[in-house]
Amino acid sequence: MEKIKAIIESLIFASDTPLAPEKIRVVFPEVEKKEIKEIIDQLVLEYNERDGGIFLQEVAGGFQFRTNPELGQWIKKLKSSKPHSLSPQAMETLAIVAYKQPIVKSEIESIRGVDVGGPLKSLLDKKLVRIVGRKDVPGKPIIYGTTRRFLEVFNLKDLLDLPNLRELKELNQQQDIEDQGIEGQEITEQEILEEGIVNHEVTEQKIAEQEIAEIEIDIEDIPDL
Structure with missing residues (x-):
């Protein structure tokens, strides 16, 4: 049991994204999901x-190691770039999408x-x-x-765990949020499929680009969270 526990711990540590018990069970098909969850707990x-510098947190349907937020001021000193958070306009837009989704522009x-x-494009x-x-x-607007x-960014287990708008803004100020897209780069069909877009044609992204106003947001690239 201790060996399995150590392996599960290492798998979670090595994963770039929150790791769910279902994915861990792929490595241990002989171990029940319930037992894996008990080990994670x-x-x-x-x-x-x-009460150390890192802890294990349930987020976005999986588990991930996170640094202790109380130690954030020391971690920021280690980073060479200035942390970037969302603009107030983008934050308000994100809050509306989060609470009212699915929603059109x-x-x-x-x-x-x-x-x-502009905020939507960002x-x-x-x-x-x-x-x-x-x-x-009529017009079939994009949802x-x-x-x-x-x-993951806002440390939420799922949408039922959504905070109120004031708490969401406070969380935003604590986060470094990196641009994941590259200006002018076309999204691939595989990426569209992975994002769950109903229409699988690559042209859907082009239509979306035309619908969204081209407003530049000056936010530097920063390390992944």
Whole structure:
């Protein structure tokens, strides 16, 4: 049991994204999912009781090692680049998408009272928001929703774990959010399929690009979270 526990711990540590018990079971098909979850719960408890620099957290449907937020000021000193958070406009747009999804651009603008082309483009570039399909109404506007990366960045287990807007803004100020897209680079069909877009044609991304206003947001590339 201790050997399996050590292996599970190393798998979670080595994974770039939150690791779910289902994926761990691929390595240990002979071990039940319930047993894997019990081992993970033991690890969570052990790291929490240590009160050290890292802890194990459930986020975005999986488990991931995170640094202790209380030690953030020292970690920031180690980084050469200045942390970047979302602009207030992008943050408000993201909050609307998160709470009202699935939602189209015109509905977001109706709530905010201003054009949201720039903030939407920024959120798409950072892969915090994704295209989930088209609404079955005249004009077939594009529908937007949040991504798994959104859950990871804001340390949320799932959408039911959403904080209120004030708490979301506070979390935003604590995060370094990197541009995940490259300006002018076309998205591949495989990436579109992985993002879950209803229409699988690459031209869907081009249509989305035309719909979203081309507003430059000056945010530098920073290390992955």
